[in-house]
Amino acid sequence: ETGVTQSPTHLIKTRGQQVTLRCSSQSGHNTVSWYQQALGQGPQFIFQYYREEENGRGNFPPRFSGLQFPNYSSELNVNALELDDSALYLCASRGGHNEQFFGPGTRLTVL
């Protein structure tokens, strides 16, 4: 148990729709990162939030956006869904410099 939770566990959407994924960080961790993991691949960094502000972004278009709340929970929003957005979405909360704990992930299917 990492103390990082994500919801929902599974989600099915159609092309063009919008989706919101949620993450609750481990207690005391004020930094959260989001990753996209396509089938058979390693996770790819989407972005990170620290104290409610985005402070790092990977190679993802602006239709991927996020929020972090004062209680350090976080959301990942994806607009105008495309088929290639089908993936496992992982959030990770960070404590010390060598700790980064992942949640169980949300599996998104875009039809």
Added chain:
Amino acid sequence: AQKITQTQPGMFVQEKEAVTLDCTYDTSDPSYGLFWYKQPSSGEMIFLIYQGSYDQQNATEGRYSLNFQKARKSANLVISASQLGDSAMYFCAMREATAGNTGKLIFGQGTTLQVKP
């Protein structure tokens, strides 16, 4: 450029034996951290072990040890006394200091380990 390379797509090991999963990395940053994660079929990434670039000793965590060879830029994971529950995908990842405080991890493609009874 590929920064983390895991050349073994799949590995088999007999229960109770040791196994080494290979990882090489590429960075020009003198300060970096290396991580290994286990991902069972359920999908959760489970943190196993961490090695800092300036750490003098190889990291160990229970049955996991990291064979860190800095000059060769390799960070192989050694699992001793394999158990059936070790069957999973294993990822090597790196965080560079030049990533600032982003905490961005760069992952390899992963190695699937199957432990045979």
